[in-house]
Amino acid sequence: MTAHAWFKSSYSSNEGPDCVEVAISPAAPNTTTVHVRDSKDKDGARLTFADDAWSTFIGSYSA
Numbered sequence: 001m002t003a004h005a006w007f008k009s010s011y012s013s014n015e016g017p018d019c020v021e022v023a024i025s026p027a028a029p030n031t032t033t034v035h036v037r038d039s040k041d042k043d044g045a046r047l048t049f050a051d052d053a054w055s056t057f058i059g060s061y062s063a
Contacts, residue, residue: 004023004025004035005023005024006021006022006023006037006042007021007022007023008020008021008022008039009021009022009036019038019039019040020036020037020038020039021036021037021038021039021042022034022035022036023035023037031050031051032050032051032054033048033049033050033051034048034049034050034051034054035047035048035049036048036049
């Protein structure tokens, strides 16, 4: 298994203590898996979303 290339989510701010990191990896041909973790606890729990579930989740966000 290769290491994920994590990056800070654009929904995270530099002002607060809550920072989310995201990594995107191919799951199978023509699909993507999105991994999410707390940037302060890199070895802690992670969430994994199929690309369609992630799109629904992000699409439901309202600022």
